[in-house]
Amino acid sequence: MSSTLIKCFNLAKTVGTVTFKSLLTTSQNQLPAWRPAVVGGVLKCGLHTTQCARQERKEPLMEFFDNPKHWSENEVKVGRAWKLDELRIKSNKDLHQLWYILLKERNMLYTMEHECNDKMEIFPNPERIDKVKISMENLETVVRERNKAYHLLETGETGERPQKLVHNAFGLRCTYRSCEHVLPPFMNTKWIKSRHLGFGGRAVHKFLLQYREKLYNAKRKAKNRSRNEVMMILRRNPNFDLELLKRKFPDVEIDKLRHSDKARGHFVPKVDG
Amino acid sequence: MRITQYLTSKLKNFSNLPKEYIERSKKQVYWKTPREINYLPRTVERKRFRYTTNRSWTGQFRQQNMPATMRKKVFVEPVEDWSFFRGDRIEVLVGKDKGKQGLITQVIPERNWVIVEGINWHYRRVGADKEFPGITIKSEAPLHVTKDIRLADPSDLQGTEFEWRFTEEGEKVRVSLRSGRIIPIPETNNQTHDYKTPNAYIEREKDTPAAVVSEITFQPKLSTFEMDIMEEMDIKEERTPAKSYWY
Numbered sequence: 001m002s003s004t005l006i007k008c009f010n011l012a013k014t015v016g017t018v019t020f021k022s023l024l025t026t027s028q029n030q031l032p033a034w035r036p037a038v039v040g041g042v043l044k045c046g047l048h049t050t051q052c053a054r055q056e057r058k059e060p061l062m063e064f065f066d067n068p069k070h071w072s073e074n075e076v077k078v079g080r081a082w083k084l085d086e087l088r089i090k091s092n093k094d095l096h097q098l099w100y101i102l103l104k105e106r107n108m109l110y111t112m113e114h115e116c117n118d119k120m121e122i123f124p125n126p127e128r129i130d131k132v133k134i135s136m137e138n139l140e141t142v143v144r145e146r147n148k149a150y151h152l153l154e155t156g157e158t159g160e161r162p163q164k165l166v167h168n169a170f171g172l173r174c175t176y177r178s179c180e181h182v183l184p185p186f187m188n189t190k191w192i193k194s195r196h197l198g199f200g201g202r203a204v205h206k207f208l209l210q211y212r213e214k215l216y217n218a219k220r221k222a223k224n225r226s227r228n229e230v231m232m233i234l235r236r237n238p239n240f241d242l243e244l245l246k247r248k249f250p251d252v253e254i255d256k257l258r259h260s261d262k263a264r265g266h267f268v269p270k271v272d273g
Numbered sequence: 274m275r276i277t278q279y280l281t282s283k284l285k286n287f288s289n290l291p292k293e294y295i296e297r298s299k300k301q302v303y304w305k306t307p308r309e310i311n312y313l314p315r316t317v318e319r320k321r322f323r324y325t326t327n328r329s330w331t332g333q334f335r336q337q338n339m340p341a342t343m344r345k346k347v348f349v350e351p352v353e354d355w356s357f358f359r360g361d362r363i364e365v366l367v368g369k370d371k372g373k374q375g376l377i378t379q380v381i382p383e384r385n386w387v388i389v390e391g392i393n394w395h396y397r398r399v400g401a402d403k404e405f406p407g408i409t410i411k412s413e414a415p416l417h418v419t420k421d422i423r424l425a426d427p428s429d430l431q432g433t434e435f436e437w438r439f440t441e442e443g444e445k446v447r448v449s450l451r452s453g454r455i456i457p458i459p460e461t462n463n464q465t466h467d468y469k470t471p472n473a474y475i476e477r478e479k480d481t482p483a484a485v486v487s488e489i490t491f492q493p494k495l496s497t498f499e500m501d502i503m504e505e506m507d508i509k510e511e512r513t514p515a516k517s518y519w520y
Contacts, residue, residue, distance in 0.1 A: 067478075077467060077477050078477055078479050078480060079467075079474070079476070079477070079480040079481075080289075080291075081291065082486075086486050086487075088491065089487075089488075089489040089490065089491050090490050090491055091490040091491050091492060092498050092501040092502055092505075093490075093501075093502070093505050094490050095498070096498075096502050105479075126294070126298070127290050127291055127294035129294075130291045130293040130294040130297065131291060131294075133293065134291060134293065143498045146497070146498055147497045147498055147499075150495065150496065150497045151497070153495070154495075159497075161519075162519055178519045178520050179519070179520070180517045180518070180519055181517060181518045181519075181520060182515070182517060182518075183518065184518050185518065185520045191520075229348065232348045233348055233350050233351075236348060236350075237350055240350060241353075244351060244353050245351070247353075248351040
C-alpha cells in the first residue's frame with residue numbers, strides 16, 4: 001500500500017502540463033453571476049512541477065520566488081482560503097492538482113518570507129501563508145473523508161492508522177499510534193521489551209502524585225481567577241445582569257459572592273440638600 | 274437555523290483576516306520545550322494582552338505589548354449578543370457630545386468599544402520634535418457599548434432601548450422597544466478591507482474564478498483517492514504487498 005503511494009506521489013511530479021490553469025482560464029472570460037468574496041488563495045498559477053518548469057524557464061529555482069512585479073509592493077491581495085464544501089464537489093484529480101499548486105505556493109511564500117526577513121524588507125500580506133495552510137488542511141480532510149467512506153464500505157473499518165490510549169512509562173495517558181511490522185507481535189521480542197514498561201515503582205508513584213497536584217492546582221487557580229473576575233465585574237458594575245454572569249461563569253456561586261466585601265464597590269453616599 | 278444564529282455573532286470582521294493569522298501574529302512565545310521524548314509539550318508565552326484601538330496584528334499592538342512588560346488588567350464585562358455594528362446610528366449618552374448622534378465606524382469587541390464618526394474627538398499632536406512642533410490631528414476616542422451609547426430608532430431617529438427577537442421566518446433581529454420597529458443591521462457591517470460587497474470583489478491574479486469554484490466535478494466512485502489517481506495516470510500495481518502486522 002505504502003509503496004504504491006510513494007510511487008503515485010513520485011509520478012505526480014512528472015504530471016505534464018494538464019493543469020488547473022487550463023481548467024481555469026476557460027471560464028475566466030465568462031464572469032459568473034455571483035462572485036464570492038474570494039476564492040481561492042492561490043489557484044491560478046497552474047501546476048508547474050520542477051520538470052516542466054525546466055522546459056519553460058531558464059531559471060527553475062526562481063519558481064521558489066514570487067513574481068518579480070510583486071517584489072516591491074506593499075500589498076499583494078488574494079481571496080480567502082478554500083472551504084470544505086467547495087473542495088467536496090471537486091474530483092480527485094482536481095484535488096490532486098490543487099494540492100501541488102498549494103504546496104508550491106506555500107514553498108514560494110516561505111521562501112519570500114525568509115528572503116524579506118533577510119533583506120530587512122516587509123513581507124506583504126503574511127496571512128497568505130495561513131490561507132494556504134487552511135486550504136491544505138481542508139483538502140486533506142476531504143481526501144480522508146473519501147478514503148474513510150471507501151474503507152468503511154468495503155471493510156467496515158476506517159482504514160486510518162490505528163491508535164489507542166495507553167499509559168506510558170510515567171503512568172501518564174498518551175495515544176499510541178500503531179506501526180507496521182514485518183513480525184507478528186509475539187515474535188517481536190525487541191518491540192515487547194520496548195513496550196512493556198512498568199510504572200508501578202515508587203519514583204513513578206511519587207511523580208504522579210506531584211503531577212496530579214500540579215494539575216489540581218491549575219484547576220483551583222482557574223476557579224479562583226474566574227471567581228475574582230466575577231467579583232471585580234460586580235464591583236465595577238453593581239447593577240450588572242446576574243443571569244448573564246451566571247451563564248458566562250457557571251461554576252461560580254454568584255449569589256454568595258454578591259454580598260461579599262470584595263464585590264461591593266466604593267460609592268460616595270448621596271447627601272440631600 | 275436558530276441555534277446557528279444564536280451561536281454566531283453577526284459582527285463581520287472588517288480586516289477579513291483568517292483567525293489563525295490573527296492568533297499567530299500576536300503570539301509571544303518566550304520558551305518552548307524541545308520536541309524530544311524527555312520533554313512534555315509545554316510553552317511559556319504571553320497570555321494577557323492589552324487590547325486598545327490598535328488591532329492585534331499591527332506593529333503598534335506589539336509595541337504596546339512588548340515582551341516582558343506587564344500592564345494592569347482591564348476587566349471587560351461579558352456581553353450577551355454583540356449588538357452594535359459598523360454603520361449603525363447611535364446616540365451618545367455621556368461626555369461632551371452627550372445627546373449627539375453619529376455613525377459607528379469601527380468596532381472593537383475585545384474591549385466592548387465602538388468608535389463613532391465625529392463624536393468624542395480630541396486633538397492629538399504627532400511627530401513633535403525639538404525644532405518641529407508636530408502636526409495636530411483629530412482623533413476619535415472609543416465609546417463603551419453598555420454605558421455610553423444607545424441605538425437610534427430608524428423611524429424617528431431618537432435614541433431607544435432595543436431587544437433581540439426572532440421574526441416569523443426565524444431570523445434574529447433587533448427590535449426597538451419604544452416603537453416596535455426592526456432596527457436592521459446596516460450593509461456597512463459586511464464591508465471588509467478587501468471589498469465593499471462580495472459581488473464587487475475584483476478577482477486577482479492568483480484567485481480562482483467563482484465559476485470554477487462552484488463547478489461540480491466530483492463523481493462518486495468505489496475507490497480510494499490513491500486508487501483513483503493511479504487509474505487516471507495509468508499506474509498499474511501488480512506487486513502484492515508482503516504480509517505485515519499493525520500494532
